[in-house]
Amino acid sequence: MSAAGRALAAALLALASPAFADEIKPGSAFLSPEMQRQQEDQGRNPGYLWVEQGEELFSRRESVSPTCISCHADPGQSLRGAAARYPQVDRASGKLINLEGRIEQCRVERQKQPAFGYESQDLLGLTAYVASLSKSVPLSVSADGAAKPFYEAGKAFYERRQGQLNLACTQCHDDLVGQKLRGDTISHGVGTGYPAYRLEWNGVGSLHRRLRACSLGVRATQFDYGSDDYLALELYLAVRAKGLALEAPGLRR
Amino acid sequence: MASFNARITMPAEAKAGEIVEVRVLVRHPMDRGGQVDAEGRVVPRKILNRLTVTYAGEPVFRYDMHTGVSANPFVSFTTRAVETGELTFEWREDGGATFTRTARLVVT
Amino acid sequence: MSSPISPACAHPEPALSRREVMAIGAAGLALAALPAPARAAAPPALTELIARITEGAVPERGRITFDIPQLVENGNSVDVAIQVESPMTDADHVRWIHIVAEKNPFPDVARFHLSPRSGRADIRATLRLATSQKVAAIAALSGGGYVIADADIVVTLSACIDGG
Numbered sequence: 001m002s003a004a005g006r007a008l009a010a011a012l013l014a015l016a017s018p019a020f021a022d023e024i025k026p027g028s029a030f031l032s033p034e035m036q037r038q039q040e041d042q043g044r045n046p047g048y049l050w051v052e053q054g055e056e057l058f059s060r061r062e063s064v065s066p067t068c069i070s071c072h073a074d075p076g077q078s079l080r081g082a083a084a085r086y087p088q089v090d091r092a093s094g095k096l097i098n099l100e101g102r103i104e105q106c107r108v109e110r111q112k113q114p115a116f117g118y119e120s121q122d123l124l125g126l127t128a129y130v131a132s133l134s135k136s137v138p139l140s141v142s143a144d145g146a147a148k149p150f151y152e153a154g155k156a157f158y159e160r161r162q163g164q165l166n167l168a169c170t171q172c173h174d175d176l177v178g179q180k181l182r183g184d185t186i187s188h189g190v191g192t193g194y195p196a197y198r199l200e201w202n203g204v205g206s207l208h209r210r211l212r213a214c215s216l217g218v219r220a221t222q223f224d225y226g227s228d229d230y231l232a233l234e235l236y237l238a239v240r241a242k243g244l245a246l247e248a249p250g251l252r253r
Numbered sequence: 254m255a256s257f258n259a260r261i262t263m264p265a266e267a268k269a270g271e272i273v274e275v276r277v278l279v280r281h282p283m284d285r286g287g288q289v290d291a292e293g294r295v296v297p298r299k300i301l302n303r304l305t306v307t308y309a310g311e312p313v314f315r316y317d318m319h320t321g322v323s324a325n326p327f328v329s330f331t332t333r334a335v336e337t338g339e340l341t342f343e344w345r346e347d348g349g350a351t352f353t354r355t356a357r358l359v360v361t
Numbered sequence: 362m363s364s365p366i367s368p369a370c371a372h373p374e375p376a377l378s379r380r381e382v383m384a385i386g387a388a389g390l391a392l393a394a395l396p397a398p399a400r401a402a403a404p405p406a407l408t409e410l411i412a413r414i415t416e417g418a419v420p421e422r423g424r425i426t427f428d429i430p431q432l433v434e435n436g437n438s439v440d441v442a443i444q445v446e447s448p449m450t451d452a453d454h455v456r457w458i459h460i461v462a463e464k465n466p467f468p469d470v471a472r473f474h475l476s477p478r479s480g481r482a483d484i485r486a487t488l489r490l491a492t493s494q495k496v497a498a499i500a501a502l503s504g505g506g507y508v509i510a511d512a513d514i515v516v517t518l519s520a521c522i523d524g525g
Binding site: 042043044046048049052053197202203 | 258260262276278279280282323324325327
């Protein structure tokens with residue numbers, strides 16, 4: 001094939017492919033300028049109330065267990081960028097875990113304390129705190145090696161038509177981005193702001209809570225918090241948004 | 254209810270006579286009452302109904318809140334820097350519980 | 362059910378009704394179909410509410426600005442800012458500012474008490490608005506008079522309601 005032919009083929013491929021990482025925008029790009037300002041304002045974004053709770057829990061001692069900070073000293077440095085590498089495959093178990101899963105694992109296996117439970121205020125606080133330590137760090141999750149099958153499963157989930165409305169994620173979050181859906185603007189479906197303070201919730205919630213709302217929206221099966229399906233989807237979304245800066249705690253409608 | 258916490262944002266220092274802005278964000282569900290929870294029970298009204306702010310002992314601001322104030326409410330107001338002292342923030346919740354926080358303003 | 366003052370977040374909401382699924386389908390149409398905000402004088406209910414607040418006095422327009430988004434993104438938390446032109450001296454200051462929302466279940470929303478110590482009459486807060494309506498800010502002045510500003514607001518509905 002000639003160079004011109006290759007260029008043409010590449011251009012055609014580009015046209016056919018619905019999404020490009022360099023075009024993907026974070027959720028905050030679809031907010032009003034006022035809400036964008038508020039998200040960045042630690043005295044105004046209520047998500048920081050949860051970050052503050054997480055910061056307290058991080059150094060709170062329970063019985064004789066080590067505290068988080070006894071292993072992760074100087075978290076502002078030692079954990080900076082950590083959240084940007086989740087979800088990832090846990091070496092010991094071979095399972096895909098996200099930041100919530102890693103915090104729970106530390107809690108149960110190292111601190112010998114009962115798990116907080118997905119979507120508990122304590123786990124949301126800790127997750128929001130640890131995620132906030134990676135604010136503005138570019139997302140860099142792996143889709144290769146052990147992560148490959150999970151990535152493929154997540155991609156398949158994203159592209160599969162689901163529910164009574166028979167919609168795939170991609171039909172809105174690639175094909176209709178920027179258009180209005182009732183009072184909302186359709187975003188790229190990027191999770192870099194989570195855990196986020198959502199006005200609809202009057203509080204902070206996880207990405208999986210947001211995904212459950214998406215599933216309900218198309219009248220499809222709502223999977224459990226921390227389910228394999230949503231974990232794989234979370235990985236796919238993270239790979240798709242590779243290079244975007246983390247912005248948790250986000251502020252969302 | 255989750256832990257009460259408040260974020261008070263204001264300058265640590267001001268010149269005498271300067272007007273300073275005080276911004277207050279507080280964690281509270283502000284349950285307006287009447288909603289039905291997951292177990293089918295009606296949630297009673299429980300809101301923060303008042304925030305009183307004193308500065309070096311003198312009242313400088315009061316916010317009367319009703320059910321039309323948002324969850325995790327934010328409020329900002331101004332006060333004139335007169336002397337070095339504590340600003341004391343006291344929230345009163347339905348049922349009589351109170352929560353207090355303080356912030357120091359140094360006046361130069 | 363996707364009411365802006367929906368139950369606390371931990372509580373699952375009932376499944377979507379057929380009508381709401383249709384509404385999601387109708388998406389963009391919903392906004393376009395909204396009527397332009399009425400510019401008529403305050404309706405009687407609001408006038409009565411105001412009269413109760415001012416003990417019968419008729420508030421004047423002017424000297425007070427009331428910033429509130431005309432199109433509210435989510436009624437759960439609506440940013441408002443109120444400023445009153447006042448020297449804030451012992452002789453001439455704003456005593457309080459009262460917010461009233463005629464169609465809220467409890468129309469008295471908030472009252473901010475100020476004094477000459479405030480330096481300025483300049484308040485921001487986050488309110489909860491049940492539906493599209495007229496909202497008014499009334500300030501009581503130390504001289505005994507009142508000033509008022511109001512706004513017609515439209516509360517849009519979120520498409521992505523929570524499934525718990």
